[in-house]
Amino acid sequence: MTRDHHGLEMTGASAAAADLYQTARERFHCYAGDSFSPLKAALSDSPGFVMAHALKAWMTLVAANTEVAAMGLHALETARGLPMNTREAGHVAALDRLVAGEVQAAARIMTEVSREHPHDVLALQVGQTLDFLLGDAHGLHDRIAAALPAWSPDRPEWHAIQGLLAFGLEETGRYEEAEAAGRWSVALEPTNNWGQHAVAHVMVMQGRHADGVRWMRHENTAWQPEAQLGVHNWWHTALFHLGLGETDAALELYDGPLYGEGSTFAFDMVDAAALLWRLHLLGVDCGERWGALADNFAREPRGQSAFVDVHAMMAFVGAGRETETTALLEAQSAALRGPGDNAGFVRDAGLPACEAIRAFGDGDYARAARLLGDARDRLHRFGGSHAQRDVLDLTLIAAAGRAGDARLETALRAERAGAIPLPGYARRAM
Structure with missing residues (x-):
C-alpha cells in the first residue's frame, strides 16, 4: 500500500502518482501555484x-463557478465507485453531504476524520473551510487545536498547520498568537497565502492599516505570483488602503489584480462587491464597475448560498438592476422552502440582509437600519469572517446616520469601536 509522508494509506495510487498528489496537495495548502497539472498527471x-479524485472535488466544489463545480461533481461521482479505506470514505461522505447542501453534516464528518487521523492535513484544511462556510469561529480554531498534540515543527507541512491555526486564533480574538503563528507559517513557506492572509486579518481587526500595506506589499511578496487566493489577499490590501483614506489606490487594485479580469468564481465576486459597496458608502462613484460585476453575478445561479446572495444584492443595487434585485429576493424566498442548511442561513441572515441592502439602495435608510439591527446577532450564521461581515455593520451605521437616528448611530459606533477600530475614512464619511 502506497503511503504519504505522514504514513497515511493512499488507496489506488502508485508511488509516482502519490508524489504528484503530494505536490498538488501542498500547493493547495498554500493556495499558490498550479495544483491541477500534477493532480491531472496523478489521475x-x-x-x-x-484521494486524488477527492482532492479534485474539494478544490472545485467550494466558491467556484458552475463550470468548475461540474468538474468536482464528476470527480466525486468517480470516487464513489472506487475501493477506499475508512479515512478516504470519510472524505467522500463529507463531499456527498456538501453537495447535498448539508454543510454542518459535512463538517462533523471531517471532525471525525481528523480525530482519527490528525496528520490528514487535507481533512483539517477542508474542515476549516466548512467551518468558514458556517461562520463557526470556534470551530475554525478548535478543529486545528485538537490536532496539534500530534504535530511538531519537524513534520512536513508544519507551515500549513501554522497557517490554519493562525486563522482560527484570529477569528476567536487571539490576535497576538494569531499573528505569531501566521508569521511563522510564512517564514517557513513564503508562498503560503493562507498564513499571509491570517496576519492580514489580524491587522484589519486591529485597525493597523499602514502595517497591513507593508505586510501585503513589501514585507513578503512571495504570495503574489500564481496566487490561488490572490483576489482575496488583494482585497485585504485594498481595505488597508481604504483605512488610510487612499480610495484611488483601492480602485487601482480593483481594476488590476483584484478584479481586473472579472472572475465568475463566487468568492472573487464576493470580494469585488464588498469593496465596491464600502466605496459606495463613502460616496465614491464606481462607474461601470458595478455593471460588469452585476453581469457576472447574473450568470451564476442564485438562492444556493445566502452569503454569496447578499453580495450579489450589493452588485445589483449598485448597478441599478431592479429586475435582478427582485429575482434575487424571489430566489431567496424559494430557498427558504428548499433542502439543506442554506434555508436556515437565508432565514436567519441572508434574506434580512438582502432586503436591507435593497432598502438602503432605495433610500429607505430607516428600514435598512431596522432590518440589519434585528438580524445583527444572527449574521454570522451565513458564513464568512469577521472582516467580511463587517461591511454589514458599516452599512447599519451608515443607514442609522442617514435615517437621522443619531442615538442609534452613536451607540453602534461606540459598540463597534470596542471590537474593530472604525477606520478614519468611515468616521469622516459618517
Whole structure:
C-alpha cells in the first residue's frame, strides 16, 4: 500500500502518482501555484487513486463557478465507485453531504476524520473551510487545536498547520498568537497565502492599516505570483488602503489584480462587491464597475448560498438592476422552502440582509437600519469572517446616520469601536 509522508494509506495510487498528489496537495495548502497539472498527471497514472479524485472535488466544489463545480461533481461521482479505506470514505461522505447542501453534516464528518487521523492535513484544511462556510469561529480554531498534540515543527507541512491555526486564533480574538503563528507559517513557506492572509486579518481587526500595506506589499511578496487566493489577499490590501483614506489606490487594485479580469468564481465576486459597496458608502462613484460585476453575478445561479446572495444584492443595487434585485429576493424566498442548511442561513441572515441592502439602495435608510439591527446577532450564521461581515455593520451605521437616528448611530459606533477600530475614512464619511 502506497503511503504519504505522514504514513497515511493512499488507496489506488502508485508511488509516482502519490508524489504528484503530494505536490498538488501542498500547493493547495498554500493556495499558490498550479495544483491541477500534477493532480491531472496523478489521475492519468492511477485512475483508481481515490484521494486524488477527492482532492479534485474539494478544490472545485467550494466558491467556484458552475463550470468548475461540474468538474468536482464528476470527480466525486468517480470516487464513489472506487475501493477506499475508512479515512478516504470519510472524505467522500463529507463531499456527498456538501453537495447535498448539508454543510454542518459535512463538517462533523471531517471532525471525525481528523480525530482519527490528525496528520490528514487535507481533512483539517477542508474542515476549516466548512467551518468558514458556517461562520463557526470556534470551530475554525478548535478543529486545528485538537490536532496539534500530534504535530511538531519537524513534520512536513508544519507551515500549513501554522497557517490554519493562525486563522482560527484570529477569528476567536487571539490576535497576538494569531499573528505569531501566521508569521511563522510564512517564514517557513513564503508562498503560503493562507498564513499571509491570517496576519492580514489580524491587522484589519486591529485597525493597523499602514502595517497591513507593508505586510501585503513589501514585507513578503512571495504570495503574489500564481496566487490561488490572490483576489482575496488583494482585497485585504485594498481595505488597508481604504483605512488610510487612499480610495484611488483601492480602485487601482480593483481594476488590476483584484478584479481586473472579472472572475465568475463566487468568492472573487464576493470580494469585488464588498469593496465596491464600502466605496459606495463613502460616496465614491464606481462607474461601470458595478455593471460588469452585476453581469457576472447574473450568470451564476442564485438562492444556493445566502452569503454569496447578499453580495450579489450589493452588485445589483449598485448597478441599478431592479429586475435582478427582485429575482434575487424571489430566489431567496424559494430557498427558504428548499433542502439543506442554506434555508436556515437565508432565514436567519441572508434574506434580512438582502432586503436591507435593497432598502438602503432605495433610500429607505430607516428600514435598512431596522432590518440589519434585528438580524445583527444572527449574521454570522451565513458564513464568512469577521472582516467580511463587517461591511454589514458599516452599512447599519451608515443607514442609522442617514435615517437621522443619531442615538442609534452613536451607540453602534461606540459598540463597534470596542471590537474593530472604525477606520478614519468611515468616521469622516459618517
